[in-house]
Amino acid sequence: MNQYGQQPMNQYGQQQMPPCPKTYLVESILVTIFCCVVFGVLAIVKAAKVSSAYSAGNYDEALEASEAAKKWVTWGFICGIIVCILAVIGEAMK
Secondary structure (H helix, E strand, O other), X not given: OOOOOOOOEOOOOOEOXXXXXXXXXXXXXXXXXXXXXHHHHHHHHHHHHHHHHHHOOOHHHHHXXXXXXXXXXXXXXXXXHHHXXXXXXXXXXX
């Protein structure tokens, strides 16, 4: 924002968008492979939506997709950790 409360303009007279939000694509793929397939695939779908929404000029949708991808990555990682803990406990009880 400039001193007049307006978005800065680029050289073509168009408003500049903020930088693209983080996609979490790499994290989504790793969660899919190593932790939880279901949550990982959901995260990949949302991560792919970030770039496409940003390219279409819809920053709010891109930011929302980025936050959703982060949520699914986090849940997938947590589920993976829980499954590993339960597997170790199960092996220890044998």
